[in-house]
Each structure stands twice: as structure tokens, then as C-alpha cells.
Amino acid sequence: MDALDLARWxxxxxxxxxxxxVPLTIGLGVYVAGLQTAWLRTGKEHxxxxxxxxxxxxxxxxxxxxxxxxxxxxxxGMNWSEYSTFxxxxxxxxxxxxxxxxxxxxxxxxxxxxxxxxxxxxxVHLACLWAAVIGSNLSAYFILAANAWMxxxxxxxxxxxxxxxxxxxxxxxxxxxxxxxxxxVAGSFVVAGGFVIAVAGYRILRExxxxxxxxxxxxxxxxxxxxxxxxxxxxxxxxxxxxxVMTAIAGAVVAGTGxxxxxxxxxxxxxxxxxxEGLRHDTAGAPFSIVPGVEVPGLLSLLSAHDPGATVxxxxxxQARYAKAFGPADYVPNLPVVFWSxxxxxxFGMTTVGMSVLGLWLTRRRRxxxxxxxxxxxxxxxxxxxxxxPIVAIISGWLLSEIGRQPWTVQGELMTAAxxxxxxxxxxxxxxxxxxxxxxxxxxxxxxxxxxxxxxxxPELPPVENAPSGTVPTRPDEARLTPTLMY
Numbered sequence: 113m114d115a116l117d118l119a120r121w122x123x124x125x126x127x128x129x130x131x132x133x134v135p136l137t138i139g140l141g142v143y144v145a146g147l148q149t150a151w152l153r154t155g156k157e158h159x160x161x162x163x164x165x166x167x168x169x170x171x172x173x174x175x176x177x178x179x180x181x182x183x184x185x186x187x188x189g190m191n192w193s194e195y196s197t198f199x200x201x202x203x204x205x206x207x208x209x210x211x212x213x214x215x216x217x218x219x220x221x222x223x224x225x226x227x228x229x230x231x232x233x234x235x236v237h238l239a240c241l242w243a244a245v246i247g248s249n250l251s252a253y254f255i256l257a258a259n260a261w262m263x264x265x266x267x268x269x270x271x272x273x274x275x276x277x278x279x280x281x282x283x284x285x286x287x288x289x290x291x292x293x294x295x296x297v298a299g300s301f302v303v304a305g306g307f308v309i310a311v312a313g314y315r316i317l318r319e320x321x322x323x324x325x326x327x328x329x330x331x332x333x334x335x336x337x338x339x340x341x342x343x344x345x346x347x348x349x350x351x352x353x354x355x356x357v358m359t360a361i362a363g364a365v366v367a368g369t370g371x372x373x374x375x376x377x378x379x380x381x382x383x384x385x386x387x388x389e390g391l392r393h394d395t396a397g398a399p400f401s402i403v404p405g406v407e408v409p410g411l412l413s414l415l416s417a418h419d420p421g422a423t424v425x426x427x428x429x430x431q432a433r434y435a436k437a438f439g440p441a442d443y444v445p446n447l448p449v450v451f452w453s454x455x456x457x458x459x460f461g462m463t464t465v466g467m468s469v470l471g472l473w474l475t476r477r478r479r480x481x482x483x484x485x486x487x488x489x490x491x492x493x494x495x496x497x498x499x500x501x502p503i504v505a506i507i508s509g510w511l512l513s514e515i516g517r518q519p520w521t522v523q524g525e526l527m528t529a530a531x532x533x534x535x536x537x538x539x540x541x542x543x544x545x546x547x548x549x550x551x552x553x554x555x556x557x558x559x560x561x562x563x564x565x566x567x568x569x570x571p572e573l574p575p576v577e578n579a580p581s582g583t584v585p586t587r588p589d590e591a592r593l594t595p596t597l598m599y
Contacts, residue, residue, distance in 0.1 A: 126180070152234055264376075266283065295365075301361075355468075389451070390427075450512055
């Protein structure tokens with residue numbers, strides 16, 4: 113193992129960790145803004161309670177995402193100076209737009225939203241949140257446009273060993289970016305939807321005194337379930353239904369944009385497509401491999417070129433062509449990782465979307481008189497247990513995307529081995545890798561404790577009807593937070 117290997121591990125660890133917070137921030141921000149919009153339009157109290165409850169979860173996640181994202185910039189100078197030198201003139205514009213326009217829009221209006229409760233008019237306060245949400249999505253667009261340029265470089269020329277931008281519009285409207293942005297953003301909504309579904313499922317179980325894992329209820333759980341509380345009708349069911357709708361719609365967008373991305377891979381990154389399917393040689397009417405030994409004839413050609421008889425390039429033949437075009441080298445990515453990350457992404461993504469469709473079916477009916485049927489306990493448990501599914505799916509997608517591009521950092525222009533800082537030693541990278549890993553582990557623990565504590569506490573609830581004057585009976589596990597303390 114050399115410095116290059118450790119530098120790749122370090123960037124992979126920090127990037128994957130940071131990306132745990134990015135999709136949740138993007139999707140949860142829109143979800144919270146939707147709840148506040150519903151409160152402003154309907155005046156129903158439970159929408160306000162849900163806005164503040166999920167708003168705090170959103171803020172915890174946003175803060176952690178900002179902290180972990182700063183490290184990414186340091187690594188470009190520490191371990192990847194040759195890469196920074198090559199792409200700096202191209203990346204300067206989209207990353208500057210991300211920082212000066214998108215991030216400042218996001219952070220400024222998010223600050224106004226945090227401190228604007230009871231200080232700003234309701235509509236202005238809501239507009240601040242929507243502006244912050246727009247900023248986070250713009251931020252994602254500019255970063256993903258830069259990332260897409262690495263896979264399909266356009267609008268540039270190489271001068272004195274450096275890429276110089278010649279057309280900013282071409283970079284921002286790169287065909288790869290136009291497919292990747294909606295795919296990743298929709299995936300973020302799936303992650304956020306899965307998170308809200310899990311939280312709602314947990315709160316439904318908790319209010320019934322049920323455990324996440326089936327078992328005999330404890331005496332304390334039975335007591336909690338029987339303490340009289342004046343609840344807002346259907347609060348958690350409403351939250352659950354909204355998240356199920358968001359996840360199902362976003363899942364359909366992910367599938368559609370994934371199909372477009374597959375066609376672009378066929379044209380722009382044939383090695384990644386071949387590696388994802390384990391296809392060794394150029395094949396007309398290429399089959400789609402579900403698992404090794406189980407294939408669907410002609411399906412890969414149909415998906416990648418919309419022609420069941422089209423020829424799809426294979427790993428070995430592409431290797432020979434690349435060696436002839438770029439010189440002798442190993443141009444094959446890690447085949448097992450690329451192959452299985454593609455399947456893990458599909459399986460766990462379909463699990464989440466399928467669960468959302470099932471949930472919409474189970475919660476569709478109402479009793480006579482308009483009252484809603486309760487969410488089945490087994491489905492509430494499933495909601496909680498399925499929380500890791502969308503996270504595993506989106507991380508697997510990034511592994512497929514980035515490892516599948518190897519050995520290139522910039523497709524066809526700059527190889528990873530030529531991107532690392534020349535003066536960095538193995539020991540220096542090992543020390544920083546250890547420090548970042550420990551630091552991120554501590555941050556992960558802090559994040560988990562804060563989120564779990566807030567979810568267990570639940571939202572502020574109204575007092576019991578007909579309670580003695582001056583008393584507000586609460587459950588032992590219910591922490592009451594005033595609007596001031598919430599933000």
C-alpha cells in the first residue's frame with residue numbers, strides 16, 4: 113500500500129460520511145417547508161407541531177453537514193494538488209457559484225427562519241425557508257455539475273498541462289449533469305422520505321406502548337400507552353402519508369433518470385457500464401446479469417441503447433482500445449465492487465420505494481364517518497427497521513459512480529495516479545486518515561445521540577382535556593420543548 117491508496121481511502125471515507133448528511137438536508141428541507149406551507153394554508157395546529165419537530169432534526173443534520181463538508185476542501189490541497197492544478201480553472205466557476213450564491217442564500221435565509229419565529233410575518237417567515245431550500249438545491253446543482261465534468265469533460269481546452277474553461281454554459285448544461293442532478297436530488301428525497309417514515313413509525317409505536325421489535329410490552333410501556341393525552345388527530349399518520357407520497361414520487365424520478373444515466377454510460381463511460389454488468393467482451397444483444405449465472409437475454413442492450421440488438425462494449429475489449437489510445441496501463445476498475453454496488457443500489461432502493469407504495473395502499477382507507485383507520489403495528493415496525501435501506505442505496509450508487517470511473521479522475525484526461533500530491537508521504541496520509549476517522553466517529557456519535565434524543569422526546573403536545581387547573585399530565589418519555597428552546 114502506498115500514499116495513493118491511503119489518499120483514496122481518506123477521500124472515500126470523508127466523502128461518504130459527508131454524503132450521509134447531504135441528501136437528508138436536501139429532502140428534509142423541502143419536507144419541512146411543505147409542512148409549514150400546509151400550516152399557513154389550513155391553520156391546523158398539528159402541521160405547526162410537525163414543522164417544529166422535523167425542523168429541529170433538519171437543523172441538526174444541516175449543521176453536521178456543514179462541518180464535515182469543510183474537510184473536503186482541505187484534501188484537495190493536502191493529497192490531491194496535481195488534480196487541483198489540472199481542474200482548478202474549470203472548477204473555479206461552478207464552485208464559486210455554489211459558495212457565493214447557493215450556500216450564502218441557503219445559510220442567510222435559514223438563519224432568518226431559525227430566529228424569525230414570532231418576529232417575522234408568517235408568509236415572510238415561510239418564504240425564508242423556501243429560499244433556504246432553493247439554495248440547498250442550487251448548491252447541489254453546481255457541485256454535481258463539477259462532478260459530472262470529471263466523467264464527461266466538455267467546454268474546455270488543455271493549455272500547458274491544465275484544463276482551461278472555454279464555455280461555462282457547456283459545463284453547467286453538460287448532458288451528464290442534466291441526468292445526474294435530478295437523479296441524485298430525487299434520491300435525496302427518497303432518503304429523507306425514508307427517514308421521516310421511520311420517525312413516524314417509531315412515534316406511532318411509542319404512542320401505542322409497542323416496541324420496535326415484537327415482544328411482550330413492559331409495565332412502563334403499558335402505563336405510557338394509557339396516560340390520558342389530548343392528541344392532535346392523525347398527526348403521525350399525516351406525517352407518514354406525506355412522506356410515503358414523497359418517497360413514491362421521488363422513486364419514480366430516480367428510475368426514470370437512472371434509465372437516462374444508463375444510456376449516457378453506454379455512450380460516454382462504456383467501461384463503467386461493462387464493469388457494472390461484468391460483461392467481458394463486446395456483445396450484440398447483451399444480456400442483463402441479475403446475479404452471476406442468472407441473465408435476461410438482450411435486456412442490457414435494451415436498457416443502455418433502447419435496442420435489444422445493440423452492441424455493448426465489454427471490459428477486455430475496452431481495455432485493449434484504451435491501452436492503444438492512452439498508452440499501456442490498467443484501465444479496469446475494481447470489478448467486484450462496481451458489480452455488486454450496482455445491485456445493492458437497485459435492491460435497497462426498490463425496497464424503500466416498494467415499502468412506500470405498500471404504505472400508501474395500507475393507509476388509503478377511512479372508516480365510515482371520515483375517521484382514519486390506524487396504521488398497522490407491523491407496518492410501523494417495518495418503517496423503522498427499513499431506515500437504513502435508502503441510505504445504503506444512495507451510498508452504493510456513489511460507489512458505483514466514483515469507483516466505476518477509475519483509474520481516471522477526469523475521464524480520458526487525468527489518471528488518479530497522476531492526481532495525488534507528489535510530496536505527500538505514506539505516514540502523513542496515514543496520520544490524517546486516522547485523525548479524520550476518529551473525529552468523524554465522534555461526530556457520528558454526537559449526531560446520533562442528538563437525533564435519537566429529539567425523536568424520543570417527540571413534539572410539543574397540547575395538555576389533557578379536563579385536567580386540573582395548573583397541571584399538564586405528560587408521559588414520562590415526553591419532553592416538552594417551548595418554541596423558544598426549539599430554535
